[in-house]
Amino acid sequence: MPELHAPTVRGRRLARELRQHREHAGLTPDQVVTRLGWSRSKISRIESGRTRPSVADVTAVLDLFGVTSPVRDALVQLARDVQKRGWWTTYADLWDGSYVGLEDEASRIRSYQVQFVPGLLQTPDYARAVISAGRPDRPAEVDRRVRARMARKSVLARSDAPTLTVVLDEGLLRRPLGGRDVMREQLYALVAASQGGSVTIRVLPTETDTLLGAEGPFVLLSFEESDPDVAYSEGMSGCVYMESQEQVSRCRVTFERLFETALSPEKSVALIETYAKE
Incomplete structure (x- = not known):
């Protein structure tokens, strides 16, 4: 199971952006689950900021949502930043x-x-x-x-x-x-x-x-x-x-x-x- 954590500002921002792009693409969480083969709880944790999504996971959903650069590049970098350990x-x-x-x-x-x-x-x-x-x-x-x-x-x-x-x-x-x-x-x-x-x-x-x-x-x-x-x-x-x-x-x-x-x-x-x- 992915690590649960308390979201930071970057994590909250990434979760909000991914949720907004899914809605803009006209997809429901269940449709994302079906197309990516994920569990319903995984997409819920990602969109609520309760787990740190991997760069691969973020890349997968951005491809599914049809998000292109430069927005795509910015969100992938944000996903990398979320993974950084603070002091x-x-x-x-x-x-x-x-x-x-x-x-x-x-x-x-x-x-x-x-x-x-x-x-x-x-x-x-x-x-x-x-x-x-x-x-x-x-x-x-x-x-x-x-x-x-x-x-x-x-x-x-x-x-x-x-x-x-x-x-x-x-x-x-x-x-x-x-x-x-x-x-x-x-x-x-x-x-x-x-x-x-x-x-x-x-x-x-x-x-x-x-x-x-x-x-x-x-x-x-x-x-x-x-x-x-x-x-x-x-x-x-x-x-x-x-x-x-x-x-x-x-x-x-x-x-x-x-x-x-x-x-x-x-x-x-x-x-x-x-x-x-x-």
Whole structure:
């Protein structure tokens, strides 16, 4: 059976393109199954992005659909790119779902956080404090998770780094995770990150009279080439990906209101510095 996996942006794009070309050719999934001798589940997995189709499989369906170059060449190359292993596969046993792959390919990341500083902005010691809280008896695993989280941060150092816009609840600035020294270092790291150009940080004051964000923290990922946005939320019940237009739209509107309600970037940085000095 082909390997099942959580689709990346390229995988989602390839699945969507193949499905659209099948429909344009006027073929049903059952007709594809009959002509190629595939199982019904195989074509379903390919078109839903739940499996990585081989280049040979992609070539076969493109021939059947009558897709010619240059579109054909572009889709075959996309199929090759889907097969590439990302840096995060080194930590495949740690990641839950496809979030890191989606994050790596995003052009814009918007994050609302209530309890912790976002992973992309965490210092090693702060990350260790956060991770250790849930795994106090597994120090070896904690070390590996910290290394993995630091590897994630490389996305912000690339020449094509995504823009990162963060709204932080003021309460998390007061929570000295790992101790006062660790938290002080983390707060100054936030100040430094905000001066990098691609990172914007706003703080939502504690006294804000609003229920915005009451449903909890979330991340909104946007991509190039008109790929649809994905919203992501992580909690005790697990990881939730929200891809429907209604869900994503609600998250987008909520974030925009949180962003507008929060302090300006300048006032936010000044507040963070105040807490760091205290």
